[in-house]
Amino acid sequence: MEPLNGPIRWGLAGTGSIVKSFATDFARAGEGEIVAVASRSQDSADAFAAAHGIERAHGSYAALAADPDVDIVYVGGINPVHAPQTVMFLEAGKHVLVEKPIALNTREVDEMIAAAAANDRFLMEAMWMRFNPASVDAVARIHDGAIGEVRRVLADFSFNLPYDPESRLFDPTKGGGALLDVGIYPYTLAWWILGEPDTTTAAGHLADTGVDDAISLLCGWESGASAALTAGVRVPGTMTARIEGSEGVVEFPLPAHAPDHFVLTQGFDEETVRHEPPGLHYQAIEVHRRLRAGERESARMPLATSRAMTSHFDALRAQLGVVYPAD
Ligand SMILES: NC(=O)c1ccc[n+]([C@@H]2O[C@H](COP(=O)([O-])OP(=O)(O)OC[C@H]3O[C@@H](n4cnc5c(N)ncnc54)[C@H](OP(=O)(O)O)[C@@H]3O)[C@@H](O)[C@H]2O)c1
Structure with missing residues:
Protein backbone atom coordinates (compact mmCIF):
# COMPACT_ATOMS: atom_id res chain seq x y z
CA MET A 1 0.00 0.00 0.00
CA MET A 129 -14.49 7.13 22.33
CA ARG A 130 -11.88 4.58 21.27
CA PHE A 131 -9.32 7.40 20.86
CA ASN A 132 -10.05 9.66 23.83
CA PRO A 133 -7.12 9.48 26.27
CA ALA A 134 -9.04 8.74 29.49
CA SER A 135 -10.99 5.91 27.84
CA VAL A 136 -7.87 4.48 26.18
CA ASP A 137 -5.93 4.51 29.47
CA ALA A 138 -8.76 2.99 31.52
CA VAL A 139 -9.35 0.14 29.07
CA ALA A 140 -5.59 -0.54 28.79
CA ARG A 141 -5.36 -0.78 32.58
CA ILE A 142 -8.36 -3.11 32.72
CA HIS A 143 -6.77 -5.29 30.02
CA ASP A 144 -3.54 -5.28 32.08
CA GLY A 145 -5.45 -6.69 35.06
CA ALA A 146 -5.89 -3.54 37.19
CA ILE A 147 -9.29 -4.74 38.45
CA GLY A 148 -8.67 -8.48 38.12
CA GLU A 149 -11.11 -10.48 36.02
CA VAL A 150 -13.90 -8.33 34.65
CA ARG A 151 -17.26 -9.62 35.89
CA ARG A 152 -19.77 -6.90 34.96
CA VAL A 153 -20.07 -3.76 32.87
CA LEU A 154 -22.87 -1.36 33.77
CA ALA A 155 -23.17 1.58 31.40
CA ASP A 156 -25.76 4.11 30.34
CA PHE A 157 -26.12 6.73 27.62
CA SER A 158 -29.57 8.28 28.01
CA PHE A 159 -30.99 11.79 27.90
CA ASN A 160 -34.53 13.09 27.89
CA LEU A 161 -35.43 15.06 24.77
CA PRO A 162 -38.88 16.39 23.96
CA TYR A 163 -40.55 14.10 21.43
CA ASP A 164 -40.26 15.51 17.91
CA PRO A 165 -41.18 13.05 15.15
CA GLU A 166 -39.28 15.16 12.60
CA SER A 167 -35.96 15.20 14.45
CA ARG A 168 -33.18 12.89 13.24
CA LEU A 169 -33.32 11.04 16.58
CA PHE A 170 -36.98 10.01 16.20
CA ASP A 171 -37.52 9.85 12.43
CA PRO A 172 -36.87 6.36 10.95
CA THR A 173 -36.19 7.89 7.53
CA LYS A 174 -33.30 9.77 9.20
CA GLY A 175 -32.02 6.62 10.94
CA GLY A 176 -33.41 7.62 14.35
CA GLY A 177 -33.45 5.52 17.51
CA ALA A 178 -31.50 5.17 20.73
CA LEU A 179 -29.58 1.99 19.86
CA LEU A 180 -27.74 3.30 16.81
CA ASP A 181 -27.28 6.84 18.05
CA VAL A 182 -26.32 6.47 21.71
CA GLY A 183 -26.60 2.78 22.64
CA ILE A 184 -23.58 2.28 20.41
CA TYR A 185 -21.38 3.88 23.11
CA PRO A 186 -22.07 1.54 26.06
CA TYR A 187 -22.09 -1.37 23.58
CA THR A 188 -18.68 -0.30 22.25
CA LEU A 189 -17.31 0.09 25.77
CA ALA A 190 -18.40 -3.42 26.82
CA TRP A 191 -17.13 -4.89 23.51
CA TRP A 192 -13.80 -3.05 23.80
CA ILE A 193 -13.27 -4.45 27.30
CA LEU A 194 -14.61 -7.99 26.90
CA GLY A 195 -14.72 -8.64 23.16
CA GLU A 196 -17.75 -9.65 21.13
CA PRO A 197 -20.60 -10.74 23.42
CA ASP A 198 -21.64 -14.39 23.07
CA THR A 199 -25.28 -13.59 23.82
CA THR A 200 -27.23 -10.35 23.74
CA THR A 201 -30.89 -9.45 24.17
CA ALA A 202 -32.83 -6.21 24.03
CA ALA A 203 -36.01 -4.88 25.56
CA GLY A 204 -37.37 -1.39 25.29
CA HIS A 205 -39.92 1.20 24.36
CA LEU A 206 -40.72 2.42 20.84
CA ALA A 207 -41.80 5.95 20.00
CA ASP A 208 -44.89 6.49 17.82
CA THR A 209 -42.55 6.81 14.83
CA GLY A 210 -41.46 3.18 15.41
CA VAL A 211 -37.90 3.83 16.56
CA ASP A 212 -36.55 2.80 19.97
CA ASP A 213 -36.42 5.66 22.47
CA ALA A 214 -35.54 3.77 25.70
CA ILE A 215 -33.73 0.42 25.70
CA SER A 216 -31.99 -2.06 27.99
CA LEU A 217 -29.48 -4.57 26.66
CA LEU A 218 -28.20 -7.66 28.44
CA CYS A 219 -24.95 -9.16 27.16
CA GLY A 220 -23.20 -12.36 28.23
CA TRP A 221 -19.77 -13.88 27.65
CA GLU A 222 -18.78 -17.53 28.06
CA SER A 223 -16.37 -16.48 30.83
CA GLY A 224 -19.39 -15.60 32.97
CA ALA A 225 -18.90 -11.86 32.49
CA SER A 226 -22.05 -9.89 31.77
CA ALA A 227 -23.09 -6.36 30.85
CA ALA A 228 -26.27 -4.42 31.54
CA LEU A 229 -26.38 -1.50 29.15
CA THR A 230 -29.05 1.18 28.81
CA ALA A 231 -29.65 3.93 26.27
CA GLY A 232 -32.38 6.38 25.49
CA VAL A 233 -33.32 9.64 23.85
CA ARG A 234 -36.55 10.18 25.81
CA VAL A 235 -35.62 8.99 29.27
CA PRO A 236 -33.33 10.56 31.87
CA GLY A 237 -30.24 8.47 32.53
CA THR A 238 -26.95 8.72 34.40
CA MET A 239 -24.61 8.71 31.36
CA THR A 240 -22.05 6.96 33.55
CA ALA A 241 -20.24 3.62 33.37
CA ARG A 242 -18.91 1.19 35.95
CA ILE A 243 -16.69 -1.79 35.24
CA GLU A 244 -16.53 -4.29 38.09
CA GLY A 245 -13.78 -6.87 38.40
CA SER A 246 -12.68 -9.50 40.90
CA GLU A 247 -10.08 -7.09 42.34
CA GLY A 248 -11.50 -3.63 41.76
CA VAL A 249 -13.69 -1.17 39.92
CA VAL A 250 -13.30 1.49 37.22
CA GLU A 251 -15.91 4.24 37.19
CA PHE A 252 -16.44 6.75 34.40
CA PRO A 253 -18.34 9.87 35.48
CA LEU A 254 -20.83 11.67 33.24
CA PRO A 255 -20.36 11.78 30.26
CA ALA A 256 -18.91 8.25 30.21
CA HIS A 257 -18.45 8.23 26.43
CA ALA A 258 -16.18 11.29 26.55
CA PRO A 259 -14.52 11.49 29.96
CA ASP A 260 -11.49 13.48 31.04
CA HIS A 261 -10.96 11.27 34.09
CA PHE A 262 -11.93 7.99 35.70
CA VAL A 263 -11.83 6.57 39.20
CA LEU A 264 -9.88 3.36 39.80
CA THR A 265 -10.60 1.47 43.01
CA GLN A 266 -8.33 -1.41 44.02
CA GLY A 267 -9.22 -2.84 47.42
CA PHE A 268 -9.40 0.18 49.75
CA ASP A 269 -7.30 2.40 47.45
CA GLU A 270 -9.13 4.88 45.28
CA GLU A 271 -7.33 6.90 42.61
CA THR A 272 -8.72 9.57 40.31
CA VAL A 273 -6.82 9.41 37.01
CA ARG A 274 -6.99 12.66 35.02
CA HIS A 275 -6.32 13.15 31.30
CA GLU A 276 -6.48 15.74 28.53
CA PRO A 277 -10.06 16.60 27.61
CA PRO A 278 -11.73 14.43 24.98
CA GLY A 279 -11.98 15.62 21.39
CA LEU A 280 -12.78 14.57 17.85
CA ARG A 300 -7.85 0.41 16.98
CA MET A 301 -11.24 0.55 15.20
CA PRO A 302 -11.16 -2.38 12.77
CA LEU A 303 -13.74 -2.68 10.02
CA ALA A 304 -14.45 -6.27 11.16
CA THR A 305 -15.54 -4.89 14.54
CA SER A 306 -17.72 -2.20 12.94
CA ARG A 307 -19.30 -4.89 10.78
CA ALA A 308 -19.80 -7.39 13.62
CA MET A 309 -21.30 -4.72 15.87
CA THR A 310 -23.68 -3.65 13.10
CA SER A 311 -24.80 -7.28 12.73
CA HIS A 312 -25.54 -7.34 16.49
CA PHE A 313 -27.53 -4.12 16.05
CA ASP A 314 -29.50 -5.75 13.21
CA ALA A 315 -30.41 -8.62 15.57
CA LEU A 316 -31.21 -6.31 18.49
CA ARG A 317 -33.40 -4.12 16.26
CA ALA A 318 -35.23 -7.26 15.11
CA GLN A 319 -35.89 -8.09 18.78
CA LEU A 320 -37.18 -4.56 19.37
CA GLY A 321 -39.12 -4.42 16.08
CA VAL A 322 -37.26 -1.40 14.64
CA VAL A 323 -37.05 -1.31 10.84
CA TYR A 324 -35.45 1.32 8.57
CA PRO A 325 -36.40 2.01 4.95
CA ALA A 326 -32.88 0.87 4.00
CA ASP A 327 -33.37 -2.62 5.55
N1 LIG B 1 -19.35 11.59 17.51
C1 LIG B 1 -20.29 12.21 18.19
O1 LIG B 1 -20.13 12.58 19.35
C2 LIG B 1 -21.59 12.52 17.53
C3 LIG B 1 -22.44 13.42 18.13
C4 LIG B 1 -23.61 13.75 17.47
C5 LIG B 1 -23.91 13.14 16.28
N2 LIG B 1 -23.07 12.23 15.73
C6 LIG B 1 -23.39 11.60 14.43
O2 LIG B 1 -23.24 12.60 13.44
C7 LIG B 1 -24.24 12.46 12.46
C8 LIG B 1 -24.95 13.80 12.26
O3 LIG B 1 -25.51 14.22 13.49
P1 LIG B 1 -25.71 15.77 13.82
O4 LIG B 1 -26.07 15.84 15.25
O5 LIG B 1 -24.56 16.57 13.34
O6 LIG B 1 -26.99 16.10 12.93
P2 LIG B 1 -27.56 17.52 12.49
O7 LIG B 1 -26.95 18.62 13.30
O8 LIG B 1 -29.04 17.38 12.44
O9 LIG B 1 -27.03 17.70 11.00
C9 LIG B 1 -27.54 16.89 9.95
C10 LIG B 1 -26.41 16.63 9.00
O10 LIG B 1 -26.79 15.72 7.98
C11 LIG B 1 -26.41 16.29 6.70
N3 LIG B 1 -27.24 15.74 5.65
C12 LIG B 1 -26.78 15.19 4.52
N4 LIG B 1 -27.77 14.71 3.78
C13 LIG B 1 -28.90 14.94 4.47
C14 LIG B 1 -30.25 14.67 4.20
N5 LIG B 1 -30.65 14.05 3.08
N6 LIG B 1 -31.15 15.08 5.11
C15 LIG B 1 -30.77 15.70 6.24
N7 LIG B 1 -29.48 15.99 6.54
C16 LIG B 1 -28.56 15.60 5.65
C17 LIG B 1 -26.52 17.77 6.93
O11 LIG B 1 -25.71 18.46 6.03
P3 LIG B 1 -26.25 19.56 4.99
O12 LIG B 1 -27.58 20.06 5.51
O13 LIG B 1 -25.19 20.57 5.00
O14 LIG B 1 -26.36 18.83 3.68
C18 LIG B 1 -25.92 17.87 8.33
O15 LIG B 1 -24.51 17.78 8.26
C19 LIG B 1 -25.12 11.30 12.89
O16 LIG B 1 -24.70 10.15 12.19
C20 LIG B 1 -24.82 11.13 14.36
O17 LIG B 1 -24.95 9.78 14.80
C21 LIG B 1 -21.91 11.93 16.31
Whole structure:
Protein backbone atom coordinates (compact mmCIF):
# COMPACT_ATOMS: atom_id res chain seq x y z
CA MET A 1 0.00 0.00 0.00
CA GLU A 2 1.28 3.45 -0.89
CA PRO A 3 1.80 5.81 2.06
CA LEU A 4 0.34 9.30 1.75
CA ASN A 5 3.16 11.83 1.64
CA GLY A 6 2.79 15.61 1.66
CA PRO A 7 -0.05 17.48 3.33
CA ILE A 8 -3.19 15.56 4.28
CA ARG A 9 -6.11 17.48 2.80
CA TRP A 10 -9.54 16.91 4.36
CA GLY A 11 -12.99 17.58 2.97
CA LEU A 12 -16.03 17.76 5.24
CA ALA A 13 -19.33 16.23 4.08
CA GLY A 14 -22.07 18.06 5.96
CA THR A 15 -22.57 21.26 7.91
CA GLY A 16 -24.49 19.98 10.95
CA SER A 17 -23.56 19.98 14.60
CA ILE A 18 -21.01 17.13 14.62
CA VAL A 19 -19.22 18.51 11.56
CA LYS A 20 -18.93 21.86 13.35
CA SER A 21 -17.40 20.11 16.38
CA PHE A 22 -15.00 18.18 14.15
CA ALA A 23 -13.88 21.37 12.36
CA THR A 24 -13.27 23.07 15.72
CA ASP A 25 -11.43 20.15 17.36
CA PHE A 26 -9.37 19.49 14.22
CA ALA A 27 -7.14 22.47 15.06
CA ARG A 28 -5.68 20.29 17.85
CA ALA A 29 -4.69 17.44 15.46
CA GLY A 30 -1.25 18.95 14.84
CA GLU A 31 -1.14 18.22 11.11
CA GLY A 32 -3.47 18.03 8.13
CA GLU A 33 -5.70 20.75 6.76
CA ILE A 34 -9.43 21.08 6.09
CA VAL A 35 -9.53 22.44 2.54
CA ALA A 36 -13.18 21.95 1.52
CA VAL A 37 -16.69 21.56 2.89
CA ALA A 38 -19.84 20.32 1.14
CA SER A 39 -23.54 20.62 1.81
CA ARG A 40 -26.79 20.02 -0.04
CA SER A 41 -27.05 23.80 -0.03
CA GLN A 42 -24.42 26.21 -1.42
CA ASP A 43 -25.46 28.82 1.17
CA SER A 44 -24.81 26.42 4.06
CA ALA A 45 -21.47 25.40 2.60
CA ASP A 46 -20.47 29.07 2.08
CA ALA A 47 -21.47 30.04 5.63
CA PHE A 48 -19.64 27.03 7.12
CA ALA A 49 -16.50 27.74 5.07
CA ALA A 50 -16.51 31.40 6.14
CA ALA A 51 -17.02 30.53 9.81
CA HIS A 52 -14.18 27.97 9.85
CA GLY A 53 -11.71 29.55 7.42
CA ILE A 54 -12.07 26.78 4.81
CA GLU A 55 -10.93 27.52 1.22
CA ARG A 56 -13.58 25.82 -0.88
CA ALA A 57 -17.35 25.43 -0.39
CA HIS A 58 -19.25 22.90 -2.53
CA GLY A 59 -23.02 23.06 -3.00
CA SER A 60 -23.31 19.29 -3.46
CA TYR A 61 -21.65 16.15 -2.13
CA ALA A 62 -20.88 15.04 -5.70
CA ALA A 63 -18.84 18.23 -6.17
CA LEU A 64 -16.74 17.33 -3.12
CA ALA A 65 -16.19 13.84 -4.54
CA ALA A 66 -14.95 15.47 -7.77
CA ASP A 67 -12.58 17.87 -5.95
CA PRO A 68 -9.10 16.65 -7.00
CA ASP A 69 -7.40 18.43 -4.08
CA VAL A 70 -9.06 16.41 -1.31
CA ASP A 71 -7.40 13.25 0.06
CA ILE A 72 -9.84 12.22 2.79
CA VAL A 73 -13.48 12.98 3.51
CA TYR A 74 -15.12 13.12 6.93
CA VAL A 75 -18.72 11.94 6.41
CA GLY A 76 -20.75 13.64 9.16
CA GLY A 77 -24.31 13.61 7.83
CA ILE A 78 -27.34 11.80 9.25
CA ASN A 79 -27.16 8.00 9.53
CA PRO A 80 -28.85 7.05 6.20
CA VAL A 81 -26.30 9.03 4.16
CA HIS A 82 -23.28 7.31 5.72
CA ALA A 83 -23.21 4.31 3.37
CA PRO A 84 -24.14 5.95 0.05
CA GLN A 85 -21.85 8.94 0.59
CA THR A 86 -18.96 6.77 1.78
CA VAL A 87 -19.23 4.54 -1.29
CA MET A 88 -19.37 7.60 -3.56
CA PHE A 89 -16.26 9.14 -2.00
CA LEU A 90 -14.32 5.84 -2.03
CA GLU A 91 -15.18 5.32 -5.69
CA ALA A 92 -13.92 8.84 -6.36
CA GLY A 93 -10.58 7.82 -4.84
CA LYS A 94 -10.95 9.51 -1.44
CA HIS A 95 -10.13 7.93 1.92
CA VAL A 96 -13.07 8.12 4.35
CA LEU A 97 -13.65 8.64 8.07
CA VAL A 98 -17.39 8.10 8.63
CA GLU A 99 -19.40 9.06 11.70
CA LYS A 100 -20.94 6.44 13.97
CA PRO A 101 -22.97 4.36 13.43
CA ILE A 102 -20.96 3.32 10.37
CA ALA A 103 -24.23 2.40 8.60
CA LEU A 104 -27.83 1.38 9.20
CA ASN A 105 -27.35 -2.36 8.64
CA THR A 106 -24.80 -5.04 7.76
CA ARG A 107 -25.61 -5.02 4.05
CA GLU A 108 -24.59 -1.36 3.90
CA VAL A 109 -21.36 -2.03 5.82
CA ASP A 110 -20.48 -4.80 3.38
CA GLU A 111 -20.93 -2.40 0.46
CA MET A 112 -18.67 0.14 2.15
CA ILE A 113 -15.94 -2.39 2.95
CA ALA A 114 -16.08 -3.75 -0.61
CA ALA A 115 -15.78 -0.21 -2.04
CA ALA A 116 -12.76 0.53 0.20
CA ALA A 117 -11.05 -2.68 -0.93
CA ALA A 118 -11.89 -2.24 -4.62
CA ASN A 119 -10.51 1.30 -4.61
CA ASP A 120 -7.59 0.62 -2.24
CA ARG A 121 -8.67 3.38 0.15
CA PHE A 122 -8.66 3.85 3.93
CA LEU A 123 -11.97 3.50 5.78
CA MET A 124 -12.76 3.85 9.50
CA GLU A 125 -15.82 4.44 11.66
CA ALA A 126 -15.44 7.64 13.69
CA MET A 127 -16.02 6.03 17.09
CA TRP A 128 -14.18 8.81 18.91
CA MET A 129 -14.49 7.13 22.33
CA ARG A 130 -11.88 4.58 21.27
CA PHE A 131 -9.32 7.40 20.86
CA ASN A 132 -10.05 9.66 23.83
CA PRO A 133 -7.12 9.48 26.27
CA ALA A 134 -9.04 8.74 29.49
CA SER A 135 -10.99 5.91 27.84
CA VAL A 136 -7.87 4.48 26.18
CA ASP A 137 -5.93 4.51 29.47
CA ALA A 138 -8.76 2.99 31.52
CA VAL A 139 -9.35 0.14 29.07
CA ALA A 140 -5.59 -0.54 28.79
CA ARG A 141 -5.36 -0.78 32.58
CA ILE A 142 -8.36 -3.11 32.72
CA HIS A 143 -6.77 -5.29 30.02
CA ASP A 144 -3.54 -5.28 32.08
CA GLY A 145 -5.45 -6.69 35.06
CA ALA A 146 -5.89 -3.54 37.19
CA ILE A 147 -9.29 -4.74 38.45
CA GLY A 148 -8.67 -8.48 38.12
CA GLU A 149 -11.11 -10.48 36.02
CA VAL A 150 -13.90 -8.33 34.65
CA ARG A 151 -17.26 -9.62 35.89
CA ARG A 152 -19.77 -6.90 34.96
CA VAL A 153 -20.07 -3.76 32.87
CA LEU A 154 -22.87 -1.36 33.77
CA ALA A 155 -23.17 1.58 31.40
CA ASP A 156 -25.76 4.11 30.34
CA PHE A 157 -26.12 6.73 27.62
CA SER A 158 -29.57 8.28 28.01
CA PHE A 159 -30.99 11.79 27.90
CA ASN A 160 -34.53 13.09 27.89
CA LEU A 161 -35.43 15.06 24.77
CA PRO A 162 -38.88 16.39 23.96
CA TYR A 163 -40.55 14.10 21.43
CA ASP A 164 -40.26 15.51 17.91
CA PRO A 165 -41.18 13.05 15.15
CA GLU A 166 -39.28 15.16 12.60
CA SER A 167 -35.96 15.20 14.45
CA ARG A 168 -33.18 12.89 13.24
CA LEU A 169 -33.32 11.04 16.58
CA PHE A 170 -36.98 10.01 16.20
CA ASP A 171 -37.52 9.85 12.43
CA PRO A 172 -36.87 6.36 10.95
CA THR A 173 -36.19 7.89 7.53
CA LYS A 174 -33.30 9.77 9.20
CA GLY A 175 -32.02 6.62 10.94
CA GLY A 176 -33.41 7.62 14.35
CA GLY A 177 -33.45 5.52 17.51
CA ALA A 178 -31.50 5.17 20.73
CA LEU A 179 -29.58 1.99 19.86
CA LEU A 180 -27.74 3.30 16.81
CA ASP A 181 -27.28 6.84 18.05
CA VAL A 182 -26.32 6.47 21.71
CA GLY A 183 -26.60 2.78 22.64
CA ILE A 184 -23.58 2.28 20.41
CA TYR A 185 -21.38 3.88 23.11
CA PRO A 186 -22.07 1.54 26.06
CA TYR A 187 -22.09 -1.37 23.58
CA THR A 188 -18.68 -0.30 22.25
CA LEU A 189 -17.31 0.09 25.77
CA ALA A 190 -18.40 -3.42 26.82
CA TRP A 191 -17.13 -4.89 23.51
CA TRP A 192 -13.80 -3.05 23.80
CA ILE A 193 -13.27 -4.45 27.30
CA LEU A 194 -14.61 -7.99 26.90
CA GLY A 195 -14.72 -8.64 23.16
CA GLU A 196 -17.75 -9.65 21.13
CA PRO A 197 -20.60 -10.74 23.42
CA ASP A 198 -21.64 -14.39 23.07
CA THR A 199 -25.28 -13.59 23.82
CA THR A 200 -27.23 -10.35 23.74
CA THR A 201 -30.89 -9.45 24.17
CA ALA A 202 -32.83 -6.21 24.03
CA ALA A 203 -36.01 -4.88 25.56
CA GLY A 204 -37.37 -1.39 25.29
CA HIS A 205 -39.92 1.20 24.36
CA LEU A 206 -40.72 2.42 20.84
CA ALA A 207 -41.80 5.95 20.00
CA ASP A 208 -44.89 6.49 17.82
CA THR A 209 -42.55 6.81 14.83
CA GLY A 210 -41.46 3.18 15.41
CA VAL A 211 -37.90 3.83 16.56
CA ASP A 212 -36.55 2.80 19.97
CA ASP A 213 -36.42 5.66 22.47
CA ALA A 214 -35.54 3.77 25.70
CA ILE A 215 -33.73 0.42 25.70
CA SER A 216 -31.99 -2.06 27.99
CA LEU A 217 -29.48 -4.57 26.66
CA LEU A 218 -28.20 -7.66 28.44
CA CYS A 219 -24.95 -9.16 27.16
CA GLY A 220 -23.20 -12.36 28.23
CA TRP A 221 -19.77 -13.88 27.65
CA GLU A 222 -18.78 -17.53 28.06
CA SER A 223 -16.37 -16.48 30.83
CA GLY A 224 -19.39 -15.60 32.97
CA ALA A 225 -18.90 -11.86 32.49
CA SER A 226 -22.05 -9.89 31.77
CA ALA A 227 -23.09 -6.36 30.85
CA ALA A 228 -26.27 -4.42 31.54
CA LEU A 229 -26.38 -1.50 29.15
CA THR A 230 -29.05 1.18 28.81
CA ALA A 231 -29.65 3.93 26.27
CA GLY A 232 -32.38 6.38 25.49
CA VAL A 233 -33.32 9.64 23.85
CA ARG A 234 -36.55 10.18 25.81
CA VAL A 235 -35.62 8.99 29.27
CA PRO A 236 -33.33 10.56 31.87
CA GLY A 237 -30.24 8.47 32.53
CA THR A 238 -26.95 8.72 34.40
CA MET A 239 -24.61 8.71 31.36
CA THR A 240 -22.05 6.96 33.55
CA ALA A 241 -20.24 3.62 33.37
CA ARG A 242 -18.91 1.19 35.95
CA ILE A 243 -16.69 -1.79 35.24
CA GLU A 244 -16.53 -4.29 38.09
CA GLY A 245 -13.78 -6.87 38.40
CA SER A 246 -12.68 -9.50 40.90
CA GLU A 247 -10.08 -7.09 42.34
CA GLY A 248 -11.50 -3.63 41.76
CA VAL A 249 -13.69 -1.17 39.92
CA VAL A 250 -13.30 1.49 37.22
CA GLU A 251 -15.91 4.24 37.19
CA PHE A 252 -16.44 6.75 34.40
CA PRO A 253 -18.34 9.87 35.48
CA LEU A 254 -20.83 11.67 33.24
CA PRO A 255 -20.36 11.78 30.26
CA ALA A 256 -18.91 8.25 30.21
CA HIS A 257 -18.45 8.23 26.43
CA ALA A 258 -16.18 11.29 26.55
CA PRO A 259 -14.52 11.49 29.96
CA ASP A 260 -11.49 13.48 31.04
CA HIS A 261 -10.96 11.27 34.09
CA PHE A 262 -11.93 7.99 35.70
CA VAL A 263 -11.83 6.57 39.20
CA LEU A 264 -9.88 3.36 39.80
CA THR A 265 -10.60 1.47 43.01
CA GLN A 266 -8.33 -1.41 44.02
CA GLY A 267 -9.22 -2.84 47.42
CA PHE A 268 -9.40 0.18 49.75
CA ASP A 269 -7.30 2.40 47.45
CA GLU A 270 -9.13 4.88 45.28
CA GLU A 271 -7.33 6.90 42.61
CA THR A 272 -8.72 9.57 40.31
CA VAL A 273 -6.82 9.41 37.01
CA ARG A 274 -6.99 12.66 35.02
CA HIS A 275 -6.32 13.15 31.30
CA GLU A 276 -6.48 15.74 28.53
CA PRO A 277 -10.06 16.60 27.61
CA PRO A 278 -11.73 14.43 24.98
CA GLY A 279 -11.98 15.62 21.39
CA LEU A 280 -12.78 14.57 17.85
CA HIS A 281 -9.18 15.22 16.78
CA TYR A 282 -7.70 12.11 18.45
CA GLN A 283 -9.35 9.91 15.83
CA ALA A 284 -8.04 12.24 13.10
CA ILE A 285 -4.51 11.78 14.49
CA GLU A 286 -4.98 8.01 14.19
CA VAL A 287 -6.18 8.44 10.58
CA HIS A 288 -3.07 10.51 9.79
CA ARG A 289 -0.80 7.80 11.24
CA ARG A 290 -2.46 5.07 9.21
CA LEU A 291 -2.35 7.10 5.99
CA ARG A 292 1.34 7.92 6.57
CA ALA A 293 2.01 4.19 7.04
CA GLY A 294 0.10 3.32 3.86
CA GLU A 295 -2.49 1.30 5.79
CA ARG A 296 -6.13 0.97 4.81
CA GLU A 297 -7.73 0.56 8.21
CA SER A 298 -6.97 1.04 11.89
CA ALA A 299 -6.37 -1.86 14.28
CA ARG A 300 -7.85 0.41 16.98
CA MET A 301 -11.24 0.55 15.20
CA PRO A 302 -11.16 -2.38 12.77
CA LEU A 303 -13.74 -2.68 10.02
CA ALA A 304 -14.45 -6.27 11.16
CA THR A 305 -15.54 -4.89 14.54
CA SER A 306 -17.72 -2.20 12.94
CA ARG A 307 -19.30 -4.89 10.78
CA ALA A 308 -19.80 -7.39 13.62
CA MET A 309 -21.30 -4.72 15.87
CA THR A 310 -23.68 -3.65 13.10
CA SER A 311 -24.80 -7.28 12.73
CA HIS A 312 -25.54 -7.34 16.49
CA PHE A 313 -27.53 -4.12 16.05
CA ASP A 314 -29.50 -5.75 13.21
CA ALA A 315 -30.41 -8.62 15.57
CA LEU A 316 -31.21 -6.31 18.49
CA ARG A 317 -33.40 -4.12 16.26
CA ALA A 318 -35.23 -7.26 15.11
CA GLN A 319 -35.89 -8.09 18.78
CA LEU A 320 -37.18 -4.56 19.37
CA GLY A 321 -39.12 -4.42 16.08
CA VAL A 322 -37.26 -1.40 14.64
CA VAL A 323 -37.05 -1.31 10.84
CA TYR A 324 -35.45 1.32 8.57
CA PRO A 325 -36.40 2.01 4.95
CA ALA A 326 -32.88 0.87 4.00
CA ASP A 327 -33.37 -2.62 5.55
N1 LIG B 1 -19.35 11.59 17.51
C1 LIG B 1 -20.29 12.21 18.19
O1 LIG B 1 -20.13 12.58 19.35
C2 LIG B 1 -21.59 12.52 17.53
C3 LIG B 1 -22.44 13.42 18.13
C4 LIG B 1 -23.61 13.75 17.47
C5 LIG B 1 -23.91 13.14 16.28
N2 LIG B 1 -23.07 12.23 15.73
C6 LIG B 1 -23.39 11.60 14.43
O2 LIG B 1 -23.24 12.60 13.44
C7 LIG B 1 -24.24 12.46 12.46
C8 LIG B 1 -24.95 13.80 12.26
O3 LIG B 1 -25.51 14.22 13.49
P1 LIG B 1 -25.71 15.77 13.82
O4 LIG B 1 -26.07 15.84 15.25
O5 LIG B 1 -24.56 16.57 13.34
O6 LIG B 1 -26.99 16.10 12.93
P2 LIG B 1 -27.56 17.52 12.49
O7 LIG B 1 -26.95 18.62 13.30
O8 LIG B 1 -29.04 17.38 12.44
O9 LIG B 1 -27.03 17.70 11.00
C9 LIG B 1 -27.54 16.89 9.95
C10 LIG B 1 -26.41 16.63 9.00
O10 LIG B 1 -26.79 15.72 7.98
C11 LIG B 1 -26.41 16.29 6.70
N3 LIG B 1 -27.24 15.74 5.65
C12 LIG B 1 -26.78 15.19 4.52
N4 LIG B 1 -27.77 14.71 3.78
C13 LIG B 1 -28.90 14.94 4.47
C14 LIG B 1 -30.25 14.67 4.20
N5 LIG B 1 -30.65 14.05 3.08
N6 LIG B 1 -31.15 15.08 5.11
C15 LIG B 1 -30.77 15.70 6.24
N7 LIG B 1 -29.48 15.99 6.54
C16 LIG B 1 -28.56 15.60 5.65
C17 LIG B 1 -26.52 17.77 6.93
O11 LIG B 1 -25.71 18.46 6.03
P3 LIG B 1 -26.25 19.56 4.99
O12 LIG B 1 -27.58 20.06 5.51
O13 LIG B 1 -25.19 20.57 5.00
O14 LIG B 1 -26.36 18.83 3.68
C18 LIG B 1 -25.92 17.87 8.33
O15 LIG B 1 -24.51 17.78 8.26
C19 LIG B 1 -25.12 11.30 12.89
O16 LIG B 1 -24.70 10.15 12.19
C20 LIG B 1 -24.82 11.13 14.36
O17 LIG B 1 -24.95 9.78 14.80
C21 LIG B 1 -21.91 11.93 16.31
